[in-house]
Amino acid sequence: GKERLYLGMDFGTSGARFALIDKRGTIHAEGKREYPLFMSQEKVDWARSWKATLFSLLEDVPSHLRELIASISIDGTSATTLIVDSSTGEPLCRPFLYNESCPDALPTVKSIAPLNHTVCSGSSTLCKLVSWWENDISNKKSALLLHQADWLLWLLHGKLGVSDYNNALKVGYDPELESYPPWLLSQPYSQLLPSVRAPGTSVGRLKDDIRSDFGFPNDCVVCTGTTDSIAAFLAARATQPGKAVTSLGSTLAIKLLSTTRIEDARFGVYSHRLDDKWLVGGASNTGGAVLRQIFTDEQLERLSEQINPMETSSLDYYPLQTVGERFPVADPNLAPRLHPRPESEVEFLHGILESIAHIEAKAYSLLKDLGATQVDQVFTAGGGAKNEKWIKIRERVLGLPVSRATQTEAAYGAALLALKGADEK
Ligand code: ADP
Incomplete structure (x- = not known):
C-alpha cells in the first residue's frame, strides 16, 4: 500500500x-x-x-x-x-x-x-x-x-x-x-x-x-x-542531550536538551519534560528587536555581507530595547548599552552581533552552572538564523558547531x- x-x-x-x-x-x-x-x-x-x-x-x-x-x-x-x-x-x-x-x-x-x-x-x-x-x-x-x-x-x-x-x-x-x-x-x-x-x-x-x-x-x-x-524545538530534531536550539527572533531564547532538570525562578529558567529527558530553557531580552530599531532588514543583509566574522570585535555592548534583563543576568535595572558607536555601520553591526553572541554564550554557560547537560551543538531558528556571518561569529564565540535548523515550524x-x-x- x-x-x-x-x-x-x-x-x-x-x-x-x-x-x-x-x-x-x-x-x-x-x-x-x-x-x-x-x-x-x-x-x-x-x-x-x-x-x-x-x-x-x-x-x-x-x-x-x-x-x-x-x-x-x-x-x-x-x-x-x-x-x-x-x-x-x-x-x-x-x-x-x-x-x-x-x-x-x-x-x-x-x-x-x-x-x-x-x-x-x-x-x-x-x-x-x-x-x-x-x-x-x-x-x-x-x-x-x-x-x-x-x-x-x-x-x-x-x-x-x-x-x-x-x-x-x-x-x-x-x-x-x-x-x-x-x-x-x-x-x-x-x-x-x-x-x-x-x-x-x-x-x-x-x-x-x-x-x-x-x-x-x-x-x-x-x-x-x-x-x-516546544513544538518548534521538536521541529529541529535535536534529540540527543547536549543539542540546543537558539531562537533569534525579536528576543533571544535558548532551549537545551538535558538529562537533568533545572529550575531557577531568578533567571526564569525552568524545565519541560520530554520523555526521559528535560528541555531546559531561558529567554533574554536582547535579540532582533534591537537590530530592527537601528537597521532595516535590507541594511542588515547588506552590512552583514561586509563583516569579517573571523575578526574579533572590540565593542562591548548589551543591546536591549528597554531597561531590564532576566536571563542570563537577573537585573531589572540593567541599562541598554550601545556605546561607543563607531563611524562605520559595518563595525557597529559587527559589535552588536558579537555582543549578542557573548550573551548567548553566557546563557549556555549559566545553564551548565545550574546543572544542565553541557551544550555540544547549536541549531538556530528565527529571523536571525539566515545570517551566515552571524553564524560564523557565534561559532567562534561559543566554540561550538552552529547551524541553521532545517525545520523550524511548530x-x-x-x-x-x-x-x-x-x-x-
Ligand atoms: P519574531 O520573534 O518577532 O517572530 P522573527 O523570527 O520573525 O521574529 O525574526 C525577526 C527578527 O529577525 C527581527 O527582529 C530582525 O531584526 C531579525 N533579522 C531579520 N533579518 C536579519 C538578518 N539578516 N540578520 C540578523 N537579524 C535579522
Whole structure:
C-alpha cells in the first residue's frame, strides 16, 4: 500500500499552520490560515475562530493525501486556557489568552504554591483558573479546564478532559511525580483539572463524522499535543542531550536538551519534560528587536555581507530595547548599552552581533552552572538564523558547531508528535 502520513497543526499567536509528513520526515503538504475574527458582544470570539480555523486547515489538506493520514496532533500557545462544560465541551466563558494576566489571583496562588513556582506569575494557567473560580457565577460543578491544544484535539477525538504534561506545566502539574502536587489537589477547583499524558500519546480515533466528511481513514488516531515553543524545538530534531536550539527572533531564547532538570525562578529558567529527558530553557531580552530599531532588514543583509566574522570585535555592548534583563543576568535595572558607536555601520553591526553572541554564550554557560547537560551543538531558528556571518561569529564565540535548523515550524514538530503517537499505538 501507499506510505502513511502524519498531520501536525500549530495554533500560534497570529495564525495556524499544518504540516503533513511521512515517517522519514519529508513534507508532503503544508498550509497556513489566519484566524477569522468572529465577534461576540464586541469582543473576538476566539474559541469560534480557532474551531473554524481547525476545520479550514483540514479542508486545506489535499484530499488525495487525507486517506493516508495515520495520526494527527496539535500544539497551542502556552497558558491559553478554556473553561468548558464537562459534559458538552462548550466554553463557559471566553478563553484566557496566553499573555493575559490575572493579577487578582496571584496572592491566592502564591499562598498555596511553593516559593517561585512556575504558577506564581499572573499569566500562568493556574492564576487564570483561580481568577475564574473566584469571580465567575456559572455552575462550577460541571466545569473543566482545558488548554487550547487540548480543546482543539477534543473536537477531533471527542474524549473530554485530556491534556499533556507540557501544556499542564503552567497549571502546576509535576512532570517528575507524574501527577498534580498535593498542594494543588487539596484545592476545591482541582476537580476541574484534566488528566495528563505524555505529548504524542494516542488518545482515540478521529470522530466518525469528521472522518467521513473529510475522507480520513478508519484507523486515523488523534494524539496529545504540546505547546508552540516546544513544538518548534521538536521541529529541529535535536534529540540527543547536549543539542540546543537558539531562537533569534525579536528576543533571544535558548532551549537545551538535558538529562537533568533545572529550575531557577531568578533567571526564569525552568524545565519541560520530554520523555526521559528535560528541555531546559531561558529567554533574554536582547535579540532582533534591537537590530530592527537601528537597521532595516535590507541594511542588515547588506552590512552583514561586509563583516569579517573571523575578526574579533572590540565593542562591548548589551543591546536591549528597554531597561531590564532576566536571563542570563537577573537585573531589572540593567541599562541598554550601545556605546561607543563607531563611524562605520559595518563595525557597529559587527559589535552588536558579537555582543549578542557573548550573551548567548553566557546563557549556555549559566545553564551548565545550574546543572544542565553541557551544550555540544547549536541549531538556530528565527529571523536571525539566515545570517551566515552571524553564524560564523557565534561559532567562534561559543566554540561550538552552529547551524541553521532545517525545520523550524511548530506544525512540523506537531507532525513529529503525531508520528510518535502512531508508532507507539
Ligand atoms: P519574531 O520573534 O518577532 O517572530 P522573527 O523570527 O520573525 O521574529 O525574526 C525577526 C527578527 O529577525 C527581527 O527582529 C530582525 O531584526 C531579525 N533579522 C531579520 N533579518 C536579519 C538578518 N539578516 N540578520 C540578523 N537579524 C535579522
